[in-house]
Amino acid sequence: MRVVTWNVNSAKQRMARLLPWLDQRAPDVVCLQETKLADDAFVALLGDALAERGYQAAVHGEGRWNGVAVLSRVGLDDVVTGLAGAPGFPHPEARAVAATCGGVRVYSVYVPNGREPGSDHYHYKLRWLAALEDAVAREGDDVVVCGDINIAPADADVFDPAAFAGHTHVTGPERDALARLQALGLRDVVRDRWPDERVFTFWDYRAGMFHQDLGMRIDLVLASAPVAGRVRAAWVDRHARKGTGPSDHAPVVVDLDTAPDGDIGPVVPPPSAPRARRAAGVPR
Numbered sequence: 664m665r666v667v668t669w670n671v672n673s674a675k676q677r678m679a680r681l682l683p684w685l686d687q688r689a690p691d692v693v694c695l696q697e698t699k700l701a702d703d704a705f706v707a708l709l710g711d712a713l714a715e716r717g718y719q720a721a722v723h724g725e726g727r728w729n730g731v732a733v734l735s736r737v738g739l740d741d742v743v744t745g746l747a748g749a750p751g752f753p754h755p756e757a758r759a760v761a762a763t764c765g766g767v768r769v770y771s772v773y774v775p776n777g778r779e780p781g782s783d784h785y786h787y788k789l790r791w792l793a794a795l796e797d798a799v800a801r802e803g804d805d806v807v808v809c810g811d812i813n814i815a816p817a818d819a820d821v822f823d824p825a826a827f828a829g830h831t832h833v834t835g836p837e838r839d840a841l842a843r844l845q846a847l848g849l850r851d852v853v854r855d856r857w858p859d860e861r862v863f864t865f866w867d868y869r870a871g872m873f874h875q876d877l878g879m880r881i882d883l884v885l886a887s888a889p890v891a892g893r894v895r896a897a898w899v900d901r902h903a904r905k906g907t908g909p910s911d912h913a914p915v916v917v918d919l920d921t922a923p924d925g926d927i928g929p930v931v932p933p934p935s936a937p938r939a940r941r942a943a944g945v946p947r
Contacts, residue, residue: 664765674700692736693718698732735764737765747798752784807884813881816854823877849887853917864881899931
C-alpha cells in the first residue's frame with residue numbers, strides 16, 4: 664500500500680498537477696491539506712476524475728482557507744471530520760479528517776501555523792495539537808498521522824537553524840507537543856529510514872529557495888509500530904515541486920509491504936544545488 668501526504672496549497676490551482684501525479688505514482692491512499700475548497704466544491708471539481716481513477720474521497724473543507732481530504736482506493740470507512748474538543752480560531756476550522764483505509768486508521772491533518780511565538784494563534788496551535796494527541800490516543804494499534812504538521816522536528820530539518828531563531832515551527836513548546844504525540848508510539852518514518860540525510864518537504868516560493876534547497880521538513884508521516892514495521896520505502900517526491908504552478912510543498916511517499924520503485928533514496932530527484940545561507944523561509 665502506497666500512502667502519500669501532500670499540502671497542495673489549493674486543490675483548484677493544483678488540479679492540473681495533482682491528477683497526472685496520481686496517474687504517475689499510483690498511490691493507494693492520499694492525504695491532502697490546504698485544499699481551500701468547501702466540500703461540495705471539492706466534489707464538483709474533482710469527484711468524477713477521482714472516481715475514474717478508483718478513488719473514494721473523504722473531505723472536510725471550507726472556502727478559501729484550510730481544508731483536508733483522504734483519497735483511497737483500498738476502502739474508506741468510519742470517516743470522522745474534525746477533532747473532538749479541538750479549539751477554534753475563533754470557530755472550528757477544517758484541519759483534520761480521519762478514515763480507515765486498507766485496515767489502517769489514517770489521519771490527514773493541517774496543523775495551524777502559529778504565526779508568531781506567543782501570539783493567540785500560536786497558543787491555538789498548541790491547544791489544537793493537544794486535541795490531536797487526545798484523538799490519536801483513542802485509536803487502535805494500526806494508525807498513521809499524515810500531514811502538514813507545521814513543525815520541523817529538529818534543527819536538521821531546516822536549512823539553517825540560525826535563520827529560524829525567533830520564528831514558529833522550531834520553538835521548544837511546538838517540538839514538545841510533537842514529541843508528546845510521537846510518545847503515543849508513532850514513528851517519524853522518513854527520519855527513521857534516513858537519519859542523517861538532508862530531507863526537506865517545503866520551500867518558500869521566493870526566487871532561488873527551491874533550487875538552492877533552502878527548505879524545511881514540516882510534512883510528516885507518523886506511524887504506529889505495526890505500520891512503521893511495514894515500511895519498505897519512504898521518500899519525498901521533489902519532482903512534484905518543479906515546473907509550472909507547483910505547490911510550495913512536495914509529496915511525501917511511504918510504501919508499505921512492497922516498494923514498487925525500490926528503496927530509492929530519501930529525495931527523488933536529488934536537490935538542484937543545495938547550500939545553506941541565512942534567510943528566513945517560514946511558511947505563513
